[in-house]
Structure formats: structure tokens, C-alpha cells
Amino acid sequence: MPDSESVQPARTAIFQPEFLEDLxxxxxxxxxxxxxxxxxxxxxxxxxxxxxxxxxxxxxLAADTWSRRITQEHRLVYLVRNDRIDFLQARYHY
Known part of the structure; x- marks a missing residue:
């Protein structure tokens, strides 16, 4: 059984309007x-x-803002917080 410290609490997904438009x-x-x-x-x-x-x-950008490559040109940009992750955009470069 994993240590209670190593288990991350579930984070809520928050989808910002720009992300939803991109999706x-x-x-x-x-x-x-x-x-x-x-x-x-x-x-x-x-x-x-x-x-x-x-x-x-x-x-x-703001502290705790991350990106991942969707394609060579486009990036997924998201903000990590203790209890949630804000998905900010999913097209273009940041």
C-alpha cells in the first residue's frame, strides 16, 4: 500500500473558455x-x-504554468494549483 504522503489528492479540471474554443x-x-x-x-x-x-x-507566465507539445506548432498550456488544474489554451504557441 502506498504511503499517504506519496498519494496526490485528485485535482479538479477547470476548462477556460479559450481552451474550450481550441478543443x-x-x-x-x-x-x-x-x-x-x-x-x-x-x-x-x-x-x-x-x-x-x-x-x-x-x-x-505565472508560476506553475506548464506546457506540452500537441503538435510541432501547437501547445497545451495549463496552470497547476494544489486542488485544481486550469487548462488555458490548446492552440498556437504560448
């Missing part, structure tokens, strides 16, 4: 990318600092 764009234009994005969201909620898309902290 709608991907569903309408490139379903394969939309599915990759949804897999990334699931993985971010489970483990925000490691996994697919080469997670990296963004130094020029």
Missing part, C-alpha cells in the same frame, strides 16, 4: 489531434509534471 477547433478540423489533446488532459490530471508531450514549466 472545438480541433474536433472540427483534426480529430486525431483532438483525441491526442484529450489523452493529454487525462494524463495532466493524473501526473501534471511528466508524460507525453514533453511537459515543461513556462518561465514567462
Amino acid at each position: 472545438t477547433y480541433w474536433v472540427d478540423t483534426d480529430r486525431k489531434t483532438a483525441l491526442r489533446l484529450l489523452r493529454m488532459v487525462k494524463e495532466v490530471l493524473k501526473s501534471p509534471f511528466e508524460g507525453i508531450g514533453k511537459p515543461e514549466p513556462l518561465k514567462h
Whole structure:
């Protein structure tokens, strides 16, 4: 059984309007990318600092803001807090 300290509490997903617009764009234009994005969201909620898309902290935005590569051009940008993760955008570069 894992130590109680090593178990992360579940974080709530908060989807900002820009993120939802970006997700709608991907569903309408490139379903394969939309599915990759949804897999990334699931993985971010489970483990925000490691996994697919080469997670990296963004130094020029708010503290605890991270990005992952969706494609060579586009990034998933999210803000990690103790009890929630805000998904900020899913198109373009930050």
C-alpha cells in the first residue's frame, strides 16, 4: 500500500473558455489531434509534471504554468494549483 504522503489528492479540471474554443477547433478540423489533446488532459490530471508531450514549466507566465507539445506548432498550456488544474489554451504557441 502506498504511503499517504506519496498519494496526490485528485485535482479538479477547470476548462477556460479559450481552451474550450481550441478543443472545438480541433474536433472540427483534426480529430486525431483532438483525441491526442484529450489523452493529454487525462494524463495532466493524473501526473501534471511528466508524460507525453514533453511537459515543461513556462518561465514567462505565472508560476506553475506548464506546457506540452500537441503538435510541432501547437501547445497545451495549463496552470497547476494544489486542488485544481486550469487548462488555458490548446492552440498556437504560448
